[in-house]
Amino acid sequence: MENIVIGSGPSGRLASLELGKLGKEVTLIEKSHIAGTCLNEGCMVICALTDITKFIESNRRFTEHGFLKSQIEISYEKIVEKIVETQKMLRHINQLENESVGNNIVYGKAVIEDDAVCVNNESFEYGNLLVATGARPFIPEIKGREFGLTNRDILKIDDVPEELNIIGGGIIAAEIANIYSTLGSEVNILARSTFLKEISAETKEYVLKKIIPDVEIYENTSVAEAFKDKVLLENDAELKGIPFFATGRTPNSEIVEGIVELNPDRTVKVDEMMKTSVGNIYAAGDVTGGYMLTPVARKEGITAARNMAGHANKISYECIPQNISLNMEVSFVKNEKSLCSDEDKAKIAIPGIAGPSSFWNILAGETGYTEIEFDKKNNRINEINAISPSSVSDLAYLSYLMRMDYDLDDYDEFLEIHPSTDSNYKIIKNMWL
Known part of the structure; x- marks a missing residue:
């Protein structure tokens, strides 16, 4: 019984890999480039460019401090050339990774017909189908x-x-x-x-x-x-x-229109097992709406794959950490299910500290900012907003502790690696002040 996956972005690629590891027969269909929006036109491109702007900002700061004198000349054409070159290398790695577990990868536009998917005039019958076709930029109806x-x-x-x-x-x-x-x-x-x-x-x-x-x-x-x-x-x-x-994204759900149930916003409607209204058709990633984030798409893809393979698995969206990739990282997480009353809320706001990549920001007083809201009655963290070079890793750790519903006293056992997670230490320490 073959498993067909349409779309090779984070959800489809990871789902295919998981199915292959579980010994299942898999055909992964991709109309363009493997790895989807994230690598080819999304967050990886943003990260690549932001790496450069962080360097420019550091150079400016060091020049202002007077111990480095340099003038940067930017070649946007060369930046693009090297990003594209790196993308090709990563596509090759991603393809080899899926092929290493025995998966068949087919490039072309897919069309769903009855219990088969047609691509390049070839028909692939499926026992289970995963639709991971992602989303595209939404452009409002504005003249011009x-x-x-x-x-x-x-x-x-x-x-x-x-x-x-x-x-x-x-x-x-x-x-x-x-x-x-x-x-x-x-x-x-x-x-x-x-x-x-x-x-x-x-x-x-x-x-x-x-x-x-x-x-x-x-x-x-x-x-x-x-x-x-x-x-x-x-x-x-x-x-x-x-x-x-930069007005949001709209789902690429046309491929299953009239086949499975869609939500009012045209995202594919799924349950907590990533199953659609049709028993053997699943969907994952941006085409289902919700958190349009690469880590969430991966988790959804793996959840769908395990269910397709007969291993019951459910997804949870509690305490999802998010990030804004700027010259200094801005990360945030919130426990949406917190029932904390206003009188039981307490908030701590602290400046950033000299963690990784922060030392030379101290002279200008630009070391960041961290704000924590917690539940005094139940001894739990409700929400964190953090600006620091290490906030991405800091909140990944702390959101896990939130998701696992740890008591604040349990955080006392956290042992940081200096200086990489120093911010965690200071956040935890300040909760008891």
Whole structure:
């Protein structure tokens, strides 16, 4: 009984790998490049560019301190060339990894017909099917929308834009703004409601003042029309700059339309076992909506694979850590199921410390910011917002302890590795002050 997986992004690729390891017959179908949005046009591209902007920021700081004198000349063309070169290497590794467990990989556009999937005029019958077709940038119905760039165009533009208007107020908008502002663009962010509503007000204030101070933020602002080199706002004001849409994502669910049940937003409806309304069809990753994050997509793919292989498995979305990749990392996690009353809430706010990559930030007073809310009655962490170079690893650890419902007293057993997880030590220590 063959298992067909359509889409080789984080969910489909990991599902195929898991099925192969479990000794199941697998055909993985991919219409374009293996590894999906994350590697080819999403978070890996953002991370690659942010590595460069972090270096530029460090060079600026060291020059201001007076012990390093250097002038950086940026070649955006060469940056793109090397990103593409690295992507090809990683695609090859990802393909070999799946083939190493006996999986068959087929490239081409898939079409579902009855109990088979057709691709390149060849039909593959399936016992179980996993739809992991991901999502694509959502572009609102704005006149002139065809002039706008999206994350898919980052590796296609010739040079750093002189002026950029980023339409959208979420994480992607902030990351794009950080990159091009550091590379020399004049950047505006046009948020239809509130910019970065995912994080606390104090954390957002630090981001605006210390990390992206040169970016102009327009909240509660809507774009009436986009042009090649400017946007027209609904209040008739004009802003020069190329329009860049960071307005969310829409699911690639057309392939199963009329076959399985869809949610009102056209994402594929699944249960906690990643099963659709059709018994032997599963879905995972961005096509199902929810947290559109690579680690979550991986977890969903593995959950689906285990159920397809007959090993009952359920997914949980509690205490999911998230990150905004800027010149200094901004990470956050919240326990959405906390029943803590307002009178039992306590909040601690502390400055960042000299953890990894922070030492030379101390002189300018830019070591970051951490804010923790916890439940005094039940002795549990409710929420953390953290800005520091190590916040990504810090919150990965702490979110696990939150997810496992550890008592705060249990955190006392945490032993840090100096200096990599020093922030954990200080966060935990301050809970008892």
